[in-house]
Amino acid sequence: MTHHPNIPDATTAKQAAMDARDAVAETAEAHAEEVRDEVADRVDQTAEAAHQAADAYDPNSLQAQLLSQLAGNIEGLTDKLRGKTVEDMAQDAATFARRNPALVLGGAAVAGFALARFLKAKPQETRQITQDPWTGHLDSREVM
Numbered sequence: 001m002t003h004h005p006n007i008p009d010a011t012t013a014k015q016a017a018m019d020a021r022d023a024v025a026e027t028a029e030a031h032a033e034e035v036r037d038e039v040a041d042r043v044d045q046t047a048e049a050a051h052q053a054a055d056a057y058d059p060n061s062l063q064a065q066l067l068s069q070l071a072g073n074i075e076g077l078t079d080k081l082r083g084k085t086v087e088d089m090a091q092d093a094a095t096f097a098r099r100n101p102a103l104v105l106g107g108a109a110v111a112g113f114a115l116a117r118f119l120k121a122k123p124q125e126t127r128q129i130t131q132d133p134w135t136g137h138l139d140s141r142e143v144m
Helices: 010-055 062-082 086-099 101-120
Strands: none
Touching (some): 010 062, 086 101
């Protein structure tokens, strides 16, 4: 068998494919981590809002205690979220789906119905500000 110097052999092609796959995987993981961090930041804002709401009540009131507990739980969630890799989160989601298939299928069905309803919805006609509100109300014989 003759080897041509300009044509890569199977080993070189396989290595190039593996390198490309690894590069895509690294990019996807980096993007997923950015999204995870953005979500965690927003959840932190929710926890902060719960703390502020708790501060609006008497510290001994049931409302303040519940809101403070809610804020603490939310903060715990963000700590767990930030401490997990994308792979860990994917494994957690898969485990949850295996343990709760009915819940996952039900959630998917609800999401599908909501999406279908959203896509079917027609935007309401809005009257342009520049349109004359009296257009079509007067008979043309009355104008002349």
